[in-house]
Amino acid sequence: MRRGFLPLVLMTALIVALGAYAEVHSSVFLSKSNLNSLLLQSMPLIIVSFGQAVALLVGGFDVSVAALMTMCVVVASFTLTPTTTGLAIIPGVLAVVGVGIGAGVCNAFLIRVLQLPSIVATLGTLSVLEGLSLLLRGYPQGPINTNVTGKLVTSVGFLPVAFIGVVILATLADGWLYRSRAGLALRGVGLDARSSRRLGMSTSLVVVLAFVVCSLMAAFAGFYLAAEVQVGSPIIGNQALESIAAAVLGGASLAGGKGSFVGTLLAAFFLTEINNVLPLFQEPAEYADMTIGVLILLALVLYQAPELVERLRSVRRRVGTTPDAHGEAPA
Amino acid sequence: MTTSIPGPELPQVLSVRGASKAFGAVQALSNVSVDCRAGEIHALVGENGSGKSTLLGIASGSVAPDEGSVQIGQQALTRHTPAAARRLGVGIAYQDYSHVLGLSVAENIYLAVPSDARPRYGRMEQWAAETLATFKLDISASAAAASLSLADRQLLEVAKALLTRPKVLLLDEPTTALGPDAVEQLHTLVLERVQSGVGVLYVSHRLPEVLAVADRVTVLRDGVGQGTFDAATVSEDALVALMIGRPLTVAFPERDPLPEQARVLLELTGLQGDRFGPVDLVVRKGEILGIAGAEGNGQVPFLRALAGIEPATGGASCDGVQFDRRSPAGPLRAGVVLLSGDRRGEALFPVLSVRANATIQVLRRLGRGGIVPRAAERNAISSLVERLRVRMASTEQPVQSLSGGNQQKVSLIRPFLRGDVKVILAEEPTQGVDVGARFDIYEALRAKADEGVATVVKSSDPIELAGICDRVVVMSRGRIVQEIPRHELGERRIVEAIVGSRASVADKTAEASAP
Numbered sequence: 001m002r003r004g005f006l007p008l009v010l011m012t013a014l015i016v017a018l019g020a021y022a023e024v025h026s027s028v029f030l031s032k033s034n035l036n037s038l039l040l041q042s043m044p045l046i047i048v049s050f051g052q053a054v055a056l057l058v059g060g061f062d063v064s065v066a067a068l069m070t071m072c073v074v075v076a077s078f079t080l081t082p083t084t085t086g087l088a089i090i091p092g093v094l095a096v097v098g099v100g101i102g103a104g105v106c107n108a109f110l111i112r113v114l115q116l117p118s119i120v121a122t123l124g125t126l127s128v129l130e131g132l133s134l135l136l137r138g139y140p141q142g143p144i145n146t147n148v149t150g151k152l153v154t155s156v157g158f159l160p161v162a163f164i165g166v167v168i169l170a171t172l173a174d175g176w177l178y179r180s181r182a183g184l185a186l187r188g189v190g191l192d193a194r195s196s197r198r199l200g201m202s203t204s205l206v207v208v209l210a211f212v213v214c215s216l217m218a219a220f221a222g223f224y225l226a227a228e229v230q231v232g233s234p235i236i237g238n239q240a241l242e243s244i245a246a247a248v249l250g251g252a253s254l255a256g257g258k259g260s261f262v263g264t265l266l267a268a269f270f271l272t273e274i275n276n277v278l279p280l281f282q283e284p285a286e287y288a289d290m291t292i293g294v295l296i297l298l299a300l301v302l303y304q305a306p307e308l309v310e311r312l313r314s315v316r317r318r319v320g321t322t323p324d325a326h327g328e329a330p331a
Numbered sequence: 332m333t334t335s336i337p338g339p340e341l342p343q344v345l346s347v348r349g350a351s352k353a354f355g356a357v358q359a360l361s362n363v364s365v366d367c368r369a370g371e372i373h374a375l376v377g378e379n380g381s382g383k384s385t386l387l388g389i390a391s392g393s394v395a396p397d398e399g400s401v402q403i404g405q406q407a408l409t410r411h412t413p414a415a416a417r418r419l420g421v422g423i424a425y426q427d428y429s430h431v432l433g434l435s436v437a438e439n440i441y442l443a444v445p446s447d448a449r450p451r452y453g454r455m456e457q458w459a460a461e462t463l464a465t466f467k468l469d470i471s472a473s474a475a476a477a478s479l480s481l482a483d484r485q486l487l488e489v490a491k492a493l494l495t496r497p498k499v500l501l502l503d504e505p506t507t508a509l510g511p512d513a514v515e516q517l518h519t520l521v522l523e524r525v526q527s528g529v530g531v532l533y534v535s536h537r538l539p540e541v542l543a544v545a546d547r548v549t550v551l552r553d554g555v556g557q558g559t560f561d562a563a564t565v566s567e568d569a570l571v572a573l574m575i576g577r578p579l580t581v582a583f584p585e586r587d588p589l590p591e592q593a594r595v596l597l598e599l600t601g602l603q604g605d606r607f608g609p610v611d612l613v614v615r616k617g618e619i620l621g622i623a624g625a626e627g628n629g630q631v632p633f634l635r636a637l638a639g640i641e642p643a644t645g646g647a648s649c650d651g652v653q654f655d656r657r658s659p660a661g662p663l664r665a666g667v668v669l670l671s672g673d674r675r676g677e678a679l680f681p682v683l684s685v686r687a688n689a690t691i692q693v694l695r696r697l698g699r700g701g702i703v704p705r706a707a708e709r710n711a712i713s714s715l716v717e718r719l720r721v722r723m724a725s726t727e728q729p730v731q732s733l734s735g736g737n738q739q740k741v742s743l744i745r746p747f748l749r750g751d752v753k754v755i756l757a758e759e760p761t762q763g764v765d766v767g768a769r770f771d772i773y774e775a776l777r778a779k780a781d782e783g784v785a786t787v788v789k790s791s792d793p794i795e796l797a798g799i800c801d802r803v804v805v806m807s808r809g810r811i812v813q814e815i816p817r818h819e820l821g822e823r824r825i826v827e828a829i830v831g832s833r834a835s836v837a838d839k840t841a842e843a844s845a846p
Contacts, residue, residue, distance in 0.1 A: 179452055179453075181441075181446070181449065184441065184442060187433075188431045188434060188438075191431045191432070191433035191434065192430075192433065195429045195430055196442070198413050198423075198425060198429035199442050199443055200414040200417040200418075257433050258433070
């Protein structure tokens with residue numbers, strides 16, 4: 001991972017610093033109930049940011065995730081109503097997951113087959129999904145089965161079981177990404193698709209899978225969003241930019257090939273923490289947005305500083321060695 | 332094929348039959364057949380653009396032929412992907428590499444070998460170090476691939492191709508960044524594999540180098556096979572004769588001899604960048620200097636460095652004054668103008684009109700108080716549009732709707748509009764330009780030269796260089812290795828200089844470069 005630890009250290013430090021500051025100024029911050037609700041609040045963003053990190057790893061963006069999460073909540077309000085019980089829950093859940101996979105396949109098709117830039121393609125799906133949600137539910141209505149969503153938010157003490165789950169998932173995923181052949185191949189495709197193709201990798205398959213996984217994670221995040229709002233609201237998902245912010249703060253490169261799931265988890269938690277803490281001081285929410293923006297800029301500069309220094313050094317070193325063949329089209 | 336050598340009864344490891352490929356209107360390859368037997372080195376030679384790379388692309392699965400078939404071992408290549416060709420036993424070293432620069436050397440080697448040859452992930456670095464040692468490469472396995480020198484990148488590329496245990500190895504200009512010792516090292520590596528039965532298809536424009544190791548040679552010209560010959564008996568002269576000889580289709584403008592003591596306008600001393608140099612060169616007032624060379628020998632980075640787009644060290648002065656090359660603005664202020672070969676990406680604004688593209692550098696002069704009257708713009712360009720014979724419906728037409736030749740003419744209007752141009756750097760001024768428009772472009776360049784501009788033309792077409800230049804220098808491995816004066820200029824002379832450059836020639840730069 002080499003320099004990969006910088007985001008983890010930075011995010012942990014920020015989480016602790018903000019927490020300590022909050023605790024000093026408001027004694028409720030470290031209360032069990034606040035911690036529990038903070039962790040639960042962070043679940044949708046954490047899960048969708050994992051997906052976003054995968055899309056960023058192959059050098060793409062997915063801005064449709066927020067609309068997809070909303071769509072999943074809306075679909076759940078039809079398929080997982082309070083009257084859905086027993087085995088009927090399974091098709092209800094599958095319907096939501098199916099919407100996620102469908103959106104992912106659609107994105108992958110636009111990006112890979114029609115060769116649209118991912119940001120444009122997913123912007124299109126974003127609008128379509130938003131429209132569909134509003135078509136299905138013109139205003140928040142349709143309660144969602146709390147027996148189902150309640151299971152998702154089960155906690156041991158103040159720790160939600162699901163949070164333990166995503167910590168384990170992130171650790172395993174990072175291990176996979178940096179300590180396995182498949183993870184290396186994924187990073188290779190993200191860093192340099194042309195070379196990867198030349199080395200015999202199926203770059204198309206990797207990109208398609210990445211976008212399907214991204215949408216699938218958004219669907220899972222949709223379940224946690226449903227647990228939070230408990231009603232088929234067509235206007236709630238706004239995590240698109242935050243999920244990109246979390247992945248980038250967690251160490252992902254917009255150029256692809258780099259990222260960390262643990263870092264993404266910490267960053268997503270931190271972003272939720274900002275939103276959670278500011279009301280404790282009766283600060284207006286605008287400050288949260290501005291803080292997030294400034295932090296992303298600072299983090300990007302900080303993460304790229306070593307690369308910038310390295311690049312400057314290597315230019316200086318390479319001038320005066322061998323001439324080159326590279327960079328001109330072959331005959 | 333005009334001649335074919337019966338040769339010993341060895342199995343064919345590669346056979347390309349009747350391959351044709353067109354890119355747009357350009358027929359890159361027509362009905363070319365070439366084969367490679369186990370244990371032989373088969374050289375493929377030809378000028379820039381003769382179709383060598385396209386043929387390699389077809390053999391390696393990255394280019395799907397329009398017609399023709401590929402057999403690897405005894406199996407037909409049915410899906411044209413690099414992965415499919417690899418599975419059948421093709422290893423290829425690309426001219427522009429297949430390294431993932433963001434990963435380490437070890438990770439790159441790991442990705443390059445077939446999955447059944449990979450060790451456990453945890454043993455990767457140790458395994459990679461051992462692998463590099465068997466190739467006698469002095470490269471650290473833990474180093475970042477991006478930190479390797481260009482020569483090491485090239486050697487690593489060949490090593491990676493060999494690691495796939497290919498039946499046939501394709502080498503695309505594998506020595507462009509290598510010095511004489513490294514060429515020797517590379518040939519030793521390749522010959523070892525040849526002895527164990529690997530067939531090699533070796534593309535190179537360096538005839539002496541490739542003839543030293545090849546068994547057979549196939550010549551391509553304009554995408555057409557010119558025959559296959561026994562390397563031991565064919566002479567360099569005979570090969571050059573087959574490589575050149577394209578029918579002359581364009582006329583060139585008249586050239587008057589340069590005055591003896593024409594003033595030096597562009598003077599370079601020890602100009603050196605990442606991929607070229609050091610270059611010492613002078614270009615005189617009214618002179619058109621040609622830059623020849625096989626693609627990828629530093630010509631383009633050299634021009635770009637001169638125009639302030641790439642970093643370089645050393646001195647460059649225009650009309651006696653050193654100019655600032657830290658950004659393109661410095662050379663422009665000094666009167667040094669680059670006509671980029673990438674017309675869509677760099678030279679023009681494709682969606683803007685002919686008028687806007689032509690006047691964009693002189694708006695300050697045409698405008699009054701920040702407002703540019705359309706009439707002033709139209710007056711400024713109307714005579715030039717006629718003089719350069721730009722064919723279009725109106726000056727308000729978007730440049731992207733014009734043909735390639737007319738687009739190039741629009742970018743040529745700019746140096747005519749600016750009164751202050753002293754040096755024009757033209758990169759492939761007629762690439763993708765139809766025959767009719769070529770003469771107009773040559774004439775425009777010559778007209779500028781006659782007005783006293785010093786011009787540098789980088790072209791991959793030796794006929795063009797022989798036709799329009801007053802002097803041609805040949806670049807190899809980033810350095811000027813030969814200078815051809817006006818009275819010797821000819822297609823054959825230029826091609827001989829390009830293909831004759833051995834690795835050792837690079838060391839003679841000092842004597843060979845301009846006065």
